[in-house]
Every structure is written in C-alpha cells, then in structure tokens.
Amino acid sequence: MQTGQSIAEGPTSSGVSHYTTAVGEPDRATLVDIFTRATLIRLCGNRFASVIRSGRIAAPYYSPRGQEIVSAAMGVALNSDDYMITIYRGLHDHLAKGVPLRELWAEYAGRATGSCKGKGGPMHITHPASGVVVTTGIVGSGIPIANGLGWASLVREDGKVTVTSFGDGASNIGAFHEGLNLASLWKLPVIFLCQNNRYAEHTSYELGTASPTIAGRSTSYSMPGVRVNGNDPVEMWKACRVAIDRARAGEGPTLIEAMTFRFDGHVFGDSGDYIPKEEYAEALANDPVPAFRKSLLEGGLAAEEELAAIEADIEARITDAVEFALASPYPEDSELRLDVLLEEVEP
C-alpha cells in the first residue's frame, strides 16, 4: 500500500497546487471502515448485475465497479450529516454515505418502499437522512447546486461540508467552470470530487479533455487542486481529510481529481470495445478492492476471518434487501398527483 507521500508533497503535474495542511495516517478502524464500505459497493454492484441479468429488475444501471475506494474513503472521512451530491453513476457514493440497502434496492426496482417511492429511480436516489440530497442524471449539473448548499451552511454556520461528485467528462461542461468560480469567490465549504475514470461515455480522456489534468484547472479559479490515486485508500482518505478540514475551517473549496477506472463501461450492457485491451487488463490487474483486501491482510491490519465475516454479513444484508425490494408493492397511480408541487395536482 502506498503511504500517501504524494499527497504530502503534492502532485508533480505542472499547474497543480500543493497541499499545505497535513493530516495523520488513517488508523486501523478507519481502514477497516473503508474496506467495509468498498466491499458493500462491490458486492451490491455484483448483485445488481446478476439481478438485472436475471430479468427480475429492469433498470438502467451505471456500474461504479472499479471506483469503490474513491467513495468509500470519502464516505468515511465525512460526517453523516455532511451533504453529498452525486450523479447517475452514484451507487458507490450512495452506499458510502449510508443510504440504507432496502430503500436503495426498492428504488432500483421502482417500488413504493424505495427511497423516492419509486418516482426517481437509480439516477435520482435521494436520502437526506444520509446527506444524499441530490442525484442528477445531467452531467455537471450537481456542481453549481453544491454551491447553494455550501452557501446555506455559511449563512446558518452549521459547519457542514458539501461534496459534489462527478466524472472527468463533467469538467468540460460550462457548469463546472461557473461552479468553481463562484465557490472560490465566496469561499464556500464545498469539495469538488472529480472521479476521473478515464472515459466520458465512450470517449477517452485524451480525446475529450485538452488539459493534462483536471486538478490543474483549479489554478484558474485560485483553488487548491490535487490529483491523487483514488484507488489507494490511504492516499484518497488523506486527500478527503485535508479538503474537509479546509472547508470546515472556512478556508474554502478544494478540487480533488481521483484517478480511477470504470470496469463495466458506461451503462450496463456496454461492451467497452472503445477501451484498449492492454489498458483494461492493466486496470484489472490492479482491481482496487481485492488489492486493498490483500494489503490489509499482508500488513497485519486485519485477519482473514474478520474480513470474511464482513463480506458474509454484507451478502446477507444484500439478500435481505433484494427480497424486501421484490416483495414490495409498486406505487399507486395516484402518486402522479403528489410531489409535482407541494400541494396535490390534477395531472
């Protein structure tokens, strides 16, 4: 496992600013927590794929397989009442932030017991109790929304941090630039978490993004920007902690570019033919969840029995959630009258 040295020294790419704040090393409990959340994401994703394949749930599924560590580390570093805004590829962020499995699965299945009563679906999972306040299906749109939550926190002095999660493709949308500019001007307690998985739909980073790094774009907005190995739990957790501490201290926003990879293409069923075979093979050889598991064992931080018990518990909870979701009723048609406005409407 990397020690996170690159964080302390700052990335080497030109134009990327360096951290000035230091954080300590994550303790054992923190690492096990990151592993547990990452495993939950991995196993839940695997189950979605098998349930969708079986035809029991028909849902558009944007798999985060390969990006688990990024969200798990952020989820551990945040408080449960901090805000998270994520995107259609958001399962990892939802689970890492604490959205309950039953409500999540029931929402994927379009049932009345889902977190959004079946009215939002996978692309719009919302669970304010976990801090997941917005999930958007529009690339880049969560970025300016995060500023409003951050502004509200400044007005209320509630000490909350808002994280807005997005992909590398979103950094080419105007909303990214407008959002970072305003956040920096207003010194908002917002963290812009770019999960650079190398592909925007089917277009590679190099074909779609003129800048050598996304982190480097932060310099245009006088904001710290760091590029980290998002698949390294220690490096990722430290980057999150530094940014969170800055935000809570009133020092303003940070852009984190977490380098990662997306194993299951853009949407479930995507063959991924546009990804060079060598690139895919190399990423798979460094599959972050098994690699983290191995490092915990080899570092003597966890025993095989402990990790196996965590995995077995998660599998059981997922099975319970699947059964709950599939046994739940669909929403009544009368739901169309509700939630269009606060007051009931005649649709």
Next chain:
Amino acid sequence: MNAATDTNVRMITGPEATNMALDEALAADPHVLVFGEDVADGQGGGIVHGTKGLSAKYGDLRVRSTPISEQAILGAAVGAAVAGMRPVAEIMLMNFLTVGMDQLVNHAAKIRFMSGGQTGVPLTIRTMSGAGGGFGGQHSDMLEAWLAHVPGLKVVVPSDPTEWKGLLTACIFDDNPCVFIESTMMVMSGMKTPAPEPGYSIPLGKANVARVGTDVSVIGYGRPIADVHSLAERLGREGISVEVIDLRTIAPLDMKTVLASVAKTKRAVIVHEAVRSFGVGAEIAAHINEDLFGQLAAPVRRVASKNTPVPYSSTLEKAFMWSEANLESAVRSTLTGK
C-alpha cells in the same frame, strides 16, 4: 383604480414593489437570501434599483452580487432551496434564463417529484422581459409558455406594481419553485399604482376577475392588462360590457375562473405579449373548446405578437407586437361574428 386619485395614497413603481417585497421577506425570515448580477449596493442595487439598500440593511452574506454566471446563479438557488433556505435569485433578463435552463427544468422543477417528496425547492427566480423598448431579439422575449410547459414550476406575471408586490411576496413564501416575470416596459414607462399595506400577498394559482362584464371575456396577464382595462372602459361607453380576467399565475392555470367567465359571456378573447404559436392562448383556447363547445356564441380569438424574433427597428417592433387595436378588432369580431 380609485385610490390612484387619492393624493394621500403612496404610489409605487415595479422596482419599488420588488424592494418592498424583498425587504419585508428578508426582515421576516432569516432563510430568505437575495442574489444575482449587480444586486448588492456596491453594484448599484440592481440595474433598475429593485434591490437598492438591501445589502446594506441585511448584510453581504444574505444579499449578494454574483458574476455573470446564470448556471451558477440558478444552481446555487436550487442547492440553497434544497438546504431549506428561501433563495430569491435575479436573472436580469428572461433571455438569459436560457443559459441556465438545465437548473430550472431538470432540477428545480423535478427534484421534489424525483425524491418522492423528501426534498423541496422553495426558490423564486425574478426576471424581466417584454418587447417595445428597442432591445431587439435577445433581450425582449416572453418565454412563459416554455416554463409553464414544465410540470413542477409556478409561473407568475404581475399586471401592475401593486399586484407585483403581492404576487412576489406569495412567490417567496411558496414552497414550490416560482418564476416571477417582471415587465421591462412597465419599468421603463414608470407605471405607478398604489402601495399596498405591509404583508400584502396575493394567492398563487388564482385568476382575478379584474372587471365584471357580461358580453365578452378578455383573458390576459401582465402588461397588456392595463390596456385591456382602457379598452373595456371605452367599449363600455358604447354599451359593450367586457369582463377582464387577469390570470396572475400562468402555471398552475386557474381554468375554473376562466371557464366560469366564458360560460357566462359565451365569448372569449385571449391576449398576451408572447408570440402566438404554441402560446398560453392556445392552451386556454383548447380548454375552452373541451369544456364549453356548443355553448359559445363565437370562436375563441387570440391576440398575440407575431411569430418572429423580436425586431429592432421601431416600425418593425410595432408591427410585431400585439396592440390594443388588434385586441379591439378581435373583441368586436367575437360580438358581430365578422
């Protein structure tokens, strides 16, 4: 309005109505936030001074100028509203709303529904538009039909400064996303009507029977209402009794009031500043057809601006715009069948 002739009554302009409504709301509720391009006192308190004095009174944290950045403004309004605040954002002119339409259409309008009612978006967007001032194609469009076509938004258009104050107050304290469309020409002409009492609020979603009549219903909203009143006054002297319906709120549309009026008069003319095609007039005419077919004494008429971009040249702009003369001939034709 009789009060207008009483010299003791304070008269207000549209921007003064804005100021009254915002001042009251900021004082009454710490969740109210006001922001937009140039709204703080350091930047003049708004291009037409509607927000003058508010940042001095309530501080720069609650009343903030923004960069020219409509996606950032509208996105921040959505986020602040989701966090439980009552943001009032200014988008200087309605055409600039198009730059940030994603936030309004995909987020403000849908977040309550998509979250199953867990989160709401109690924001207000103030914006200004309308042709007649020589501002050409990109500073004059009335786009209320676009917005009204999106379920989840409330769309409000005041017909004079008194109404402006009451409807803006209602928008700010409504728990749904509201777009409040102010009239550039109402501001430029310096139109004044009596200042209402503090706290004055007009319920949203309810049309106003602004003048009772029996021969024909004229249904409109916003700036044309003043001209509809003067036409009704003139026709009244000929013995033609015009009922004037001021919609106040375009969405939700109060068809109940409109249908009750048309059921009585059997004749309807709809007037709006926006271009005719696919407009609010078409929607109202369709409703009247569905509910009152067979009871009408004449076809429903629409008076609207022509279906072109807003032209610059004053002669062309005049030819483009709806006019009181068009309205008069439409009203007369519903009465005579010619």
